[in-house]
Amino acid sequence: MTFLSLKKLTRHFDDFVAVESLDLDIERGEFISLLGPSGCGKTTTLQMIAGFVKPTRGNIVLDGQDITALRPEKRGMGVVFQSYALFPHMTVEANIGFGLEMRGMNRSERTQRIGETLDLVRLGGLGKRFTRELSGGQRQRVAIARALAIRPQLLLLDEPMSNLDAKLREDMHIELRAIQRHLGITTLLVTHDQVEAMTMSDRIAVMHGGKIVQLAMPFEAYEQPGSTFASTFLGKTNSLRGRVVTSNQRCAIVNVNERQLHIPHGGRSLDGDVHVFVRPEKLRLGAASAGVPGQVKTRVFLGNHWMLQVDTAMGLMSVSLPNIGEVPPAEGSSVGVSWSDDDLRVLPQQEVAHG
Numbered sequence: 001m002t003f004l005s006l007k008k009l010t011r012h013f014d015d016f017v018a019v020e021s022l023d024l025d026i027e028r029g030e031f032i033s034l035l036g037p038s039g040c041g042k043t044t045t046l047q048m049i050a051g052f053v054k055p056t057r058g059n060i061v062l063d064g065q066d067i068t069a070l071r072p073e074k075r076g077m078g079v080v081f082q083s084y085a086l087f088p089h090m091t092v093e094a095n096i097g098f099g100l101e102m103r104g105m106n107r108s109e110r111t112q113r114i115g116e117t118l119d120l121v122r123l124g125g126l127g128k129r130f131t132r133e134l135s136g137g138q139r140q141r142v143a144i145a146r147a148l149a150i151r152p153q154l155l156l157l158d159e160p161m162s163n164l165d166a167k168l169r170e171d172m173h174i175e176l177r178a179i180q181r182h183l184g185i186t187t188l189l190v191t192h193d194q195v196e197a198m199t200m201s202d203r204i205a206v207m208h209g210g211k212i213v214q215l216a217m218p219f220e221a222y223e224q225p226g227s228t229f230a231s232t233f234l235g236k237t238n239s240l241r242g243r244v245v246t247s248n249q250r251c252a253i254v255n256v257n258e259r260q261l262h263i264p265h266g267g268r269s270l271d272g273d274v275h276v277f278v279r280p281e282k283l284r285l286g287a288a289s290a291g292v293p294g295q296v297k298t299r300v301f302l303g304n305h306w307m308l309q310v311d312t313a314m315g316l317m318s319v320s321l322p323n324i325g326e327v328p329p330a331e332g333s334s335v336g337v338s339w340s341d342d343d344l345r346v347l348p349q350q351e352v353a354h355g
C-alpha cells in the first residue's frame with residue numbers, strides 16, 4: 001500500500017528547473033534512496049517532502065492526506081542532515097529530548113524515550129555528554145537518535161553518512177538498515193554514493209536533471225539499467241559505441257568497431273546508433289586466440305579483486321577479476337577478452353542526452 005506519494009512534484013528557482021514533474025510512490029516500511037550526482041535535485045525533493053521548500057507545482061500525499069501546504073513541524077517527519085545540525089551547547093539527552101518537549105511530552109516519558117532511543121543507536125551511557133565532546137560517528141548517531149525519538153511517520157536522511165570515514169560508513173549502513181527494519185519506519189535517503197544506496201535500499205530511484213530516470217530494486221537497477229545514465233552512474237561499466245545491423249523481437253546484431261555482437265534485448269525496438277554496455281566483472285580473460293585480442297595496459301590489485309585495463313580492437317576495456325589466489329597476466333601481456341552475450345546490454349545512443 002502506498003504510504004508516501006509524490007505527484008508531479010516540481011520546483012523552479014527562477015528560470016531553473018531543479019525538480020521536474022517527479023512522480024514517486026513509496027510503500028509503508030520501505031527504504032528508498034534518491035541516488036544521483038550533485039545538482040540533480042535530490043535535496044530539493046527531500047526538502048519539499050520535509051516542508052522546508054515549497055513546490056512550484058505538484059502534490060505530496062502522506063498516508064492518504066495531502067500535506068503539500070502543511071507546516072514542517074506538523075508533518076511528523078524525522079530529518080537527519082549531512083551537517084547533523086545538533087545543538088553544541090546542549091547535552092546528548094537535551095538534543096534528543098528537544099523535539100519531544102516541543103511536542104509536549106512530560107518529563108518521565110521523555111526520560112524513558114531518550115533512554116530507549118540511545119540504546120537503539122548504541123549510545124547508552126553518553127546521554128550527559130555535550131555533543132561537542134563526541135566523535136564524528138557518535139554525533140551522527142545522536143542526529144539519528146534525535147530524528148527517531150519522535151517516532152516519525154517518515155525518516156528523511158540527507159547524505160547523513162558523508163562525513164564518516166569509509167569503515168564507519170560501511171558499519172553505519174548495516175546498522176541503520178537494521179534499525180529501520182526493526183522499527184518498520186518508512187525511509188527516504190538522499191545520496192550520491194551508489195554503494196550506500198545499494199546496501200541499504202529496497203528500491204533505488206536514480207535521478208538525473210531533476211527527474212527519476214530509473215526506479216528499481218538494487219540488483220535489477222545494476223543488472224538492467226534503464227538508461228545510459230543509470231548504467232554508468234550505478235557501478236563501473238564498459239561503454240562501447242555501436243550501430244544496429246539488424247534487430248528482431250529478442251536479439252539485436254550490433255556492429256562495434258567491425259565486430260558483430262549478438263545482444264538479447266528484451267523486445268525493445270532498436271536501430272541506428274547504440275551504446276553497448278558490459279560490466280567489468282562479466283568479462284573473462286584468456287589466451288589471445290580466445291575472444292577479442294588485446295594487450296594489458298594496467299593491472300591494479302584491490303584486495304578482493306584485480307582491475308585490468310585491456311586495449312582491444314573494440315576499445316579500452318576494464319576487466320575485473322576476483323582474487324582467487326592467482327596473479328593475472330602482467331602489463332604488456334597479450335590476452336583475449338570474452339563474455340557471454342547474455343551479459344551485454346544495449347541502449348539507444350540518444351538517451352545520453354536525455355539521461
Ligand code: ATP
Pocket residue numbers: 013016017018036037038039040041042043044045192
Ligand atoms: P547535492 O548532492 O550537491 O546536494 P542535489 O542533487 O541534492 O545536489 P539540489 O541541492 O536539490 O541538488 O539542487 C538542484 C539544483 O537546484 C542545483 O543546480 C542547485 O544549484 C539548484 N538550487 C537548489 N537550491 C537553490 C536555491 N535556493 N536557489 C537557487 N538554486 C537552487
